[in-house]
Amino acid sequence: xxxxxxxxxxxxxxxxxxxxxxxxxxxxxxxxxxxxxxxxxxxxxxxxxxxxxxxxxxxxxxxxxxxxxxxxxxxxxxxxxxxxxxxxxxxxxxxxxxxxxxxxxxxxxxxxxxxxx
Amino acid sequence: xxxxxxxxxxxxxxxxxxxxxxxxxxxxxxxxxxxxxxxxxxxxxxxxxxxxxxxxxxxxxxxxxxxxxxxxxxxxxxxxxxxxxxxxxxxxxxxxxxxxxxxxxxxxxxxxxxxxxxxxxxxxxxxxxxxxxxxxxxxxxxxxxxxxxxxxxxxxxxxxxxxxxxxxxxxxxxxxxxxxxxxxxxxxxxxxxxxxxxxxxxxxxxxxxxxxxxxxxxxxxxxxxxxxxxxxxxxxxxxxxxxxxxxxxxxxxxxxxxxxxxxxxxxxxxxxxxxxxxxxxxxxxxxxxxxxxxxxxxxxxxxxxxxxxxxxxxxxxxxxxxxxxxxxxxxxxxxxxxxxxxxxxxxxxxxxxxxxxxxxxxxxxxxxxxxxxxxxxxxxxxxxxxxxxxxxxxxxxxxxxxxxx
Numbered sequence: 294x295x296x297x298x299x300x301x302x303x304x305x306x307x308x309x310x311x312x313x314x315x316x317x318x319x320x321x322x323x324x325x326x327x328x329x330x331x332x333x334x335x336x337x338x339x340x341x342x343x344x345x346x347x348x349x350x351x352x353x354x355x356x357x358x359x360x361x362x363x364x365x366x367x368x369x370x371x372x373x374x375x376x377x378x379x380x381x382x383x384x385x386x387x388x389x390x391x392x393x394x395x396x397x398x399x400x401x402x403x404x405x406x407x408x409x410x
Numbered sequence: 411x412x413x414x415x416x417x418x419x420x421x422x423x424x425x426x427x428x429x430x431x432x433x434x435x436x437x438x439x440x441x442x443x444x445x446x447x448x449x450x451x452x453x454x455x456x457x458x459x460x461x462x463x464x465x466x467x468x469x470x471x472x473x474x475x476x477x478x479x480x481x482x483x484x485x486x487x488x489x490x491x492x493x494x495x496x497x498x499x500x501x502x503x504x505x506x507x508x509x510x511x512x513x514x515x516x517x518x519x520x521x522x523x524x525x526x527x528x529x530x531x532x533x534x535x536x537x538x539x540x541x542x543x544x545x546x547x548x549x550x551x552x553x554x555x556x557x558x559x560x561x562x563x564x565x566x567x568x569x570x571x572x573x574x575x576x577x578x579x580x581x582x583x584x585x586x587x588x589x590x591x592x593x594x595x596x597x598x599x600x601x602x603x604x605x606x607x608x609x610x611x612x613x614x615x616x617x618x619x620x621x622x623x624x625x626x627x628x629x630x631x632x633x634x635x636x637x638x639x640x641x642x643x644x645x646x647x648x649x650x651x652x653x654x655x656x657x658x659x660x661x662x663x664x665x666x667x668x669x670x671x672x673x674x675x676x677x678x679x680x681x682x683x684x685x686x687x688x689x690x691x692x693x694x695x696x697x698x699x700x701x702x703x704x705x706x707x708x709x710x711x712x713x714x715x716x717x718x719x720x721x722x723x724x725x726x727x728x729x730x731x732x733x734x735x736x737x738x739x740x741x742x743x744x745x746x747x748x749x750x751x752x753x754x755x756x757x758x759x760x761x762x763x764x765x766x767x768x769x770x771x772x773x774x775x776x777x778x779x780x781x782x783x784x785x786x787x788x789x790x791x792x793x794x795x796x797x798x799x800x801x802x803x804x805x806x807x808x809x810x811x812x813x814x815x
Binding site for chain 1: 529581
């Protein structure tokens with residue numbers, strides 16, 4: 294099954310962590326992606342720019358409205374994702390929990406809808 | 411229903427949870443397994459009255475259920491190659507026969523871990539466990555939790571949908587996560603027990619059933635897996651449940667030191683104490699220590715110095731203000747109310763809104779003959795208490811304080 298691991302954390306953390314810790318997390322994250330590739334779980338992964346750079350758009354009666362920022366004001370925002378292939382939720386949860394950023398934030402593990410056939 | 415019919419139904423009710431557990435593995439999911447179990451039951455109703463109950467009804471029901479499931483898959487999708495492959499695959503799965511007790515036990519254990527999966531909400535874990543492992547009906551679960559059958563049914567349906575859609579597997583977790591997952595299972599069992607034990611109001615008979623189910627689950631888990639904490643929890647529940655007849659008298663909670671210990675179920679106390687001795691040899695953990703504390707209250711009296719020692723251990727394993735409060739009460743029993751009160755007063759900032767903190771304080775003040783302070787503490791406890799049996803107990807204490815003597 295495919296699972297999307299949504300990596301969330303407080304976007305002020307990179308600036309408030311002790312020096313070196315953030316750099317280490319970034320390094321660990323890159324290594325973890327490679328490890329998932331080696332083990333055949335990796336499909337895709339990206340890190341996102343800060344929520345301050347987000348714009349939320351809606352289409353209503355054919356007209357677009359746009360607002361500054363993410364659609365919900367939460368302390369912990371989506372900061373990146375890893376799309377994985379896993380045998381079941383147990384394996385997906387293990388992979389999600391070992392994402393280095395889960396140590397400072399959280400990871401939402403969501404199954405990807407599959408079309409039967 | 412005649413006697414033969416009742417016998418058939420009794421056999422079915424006893425075997426259904428285990429048959430279901432095996433069918434879930436063979437058929438790969440709840441929905442198909444439940445359908446198959448129902449079909450097997452209909453087949454049994456058609457065959458058993460005439461031919462008699464088979465020598466191995468469990469194997470008979472598994473085999474009938476599997477056969478009906480294959481039939482149904484083939485019929486539902488006659489031109490569907492995938493469904494046909496699935497039916498063939500199920501046919502190839504080995505059937506557990508009578509000699510294959512471990513396979514059946516494994517199926518039940520798998521189901522326990524699926525029902526108590528941390529990806530399900532605690533409410534859903536409890537409902538699913540009572541339904542699928544204990545075989546209680548939705549109505550029985552609803553009655554025990556003082557809620558509607560519709561609520562319970564929805565909870566179970568949603569949980570099953572998540573098991574299917576999110577890919578919650580039907581497996582016993584590997585050694586690296588087993589300890590953590592057993593803890594989650596034990597938590598579910600203890601939740602069921604406490605729901606039955608702590609709620610002394612309402613449909614009391616049904617709520618007692620929850621204690622019995624929790625004890626039964628722990629016994630079952632103990633036969634499936636070797637883990638001291640399972641034994642510890644079983645001992646803890648047996649020891650608490652043994653006091654049932656003495657704990658609530660005339661709809662009023664009776665505190666431990668005033669209970670008529672002759673009313674305790676002595677056989678259950680003895681079993682609990684024996685289990686405690688068995689686990690005390692190994693590493694001490696949460697449930698074992700709590701069981702050891704419960705075991706230190708015997709028919710003849712309570713060993714307070716030993717109880718204080720166990721609370722010290724509990725503070726190291728699982729420190730919390732509530733454990734500290736219980737330790738303070740034990741110290742009051744060992745060293746006198748004055749010593750206990752000093753410790754209890756120190757917990758005000760953490761437990762100032764907790765009814766049992768006020769109740770413990772009130773009791774110590776009462777014992778120190780500080781009646782006015784005791785009264786206001788009892789009143790504070792009463793204001794925070796919602797259980798009728800506890801309210802009646804505190805009301806009695808307040809009456810006794812106003813009429814000195």
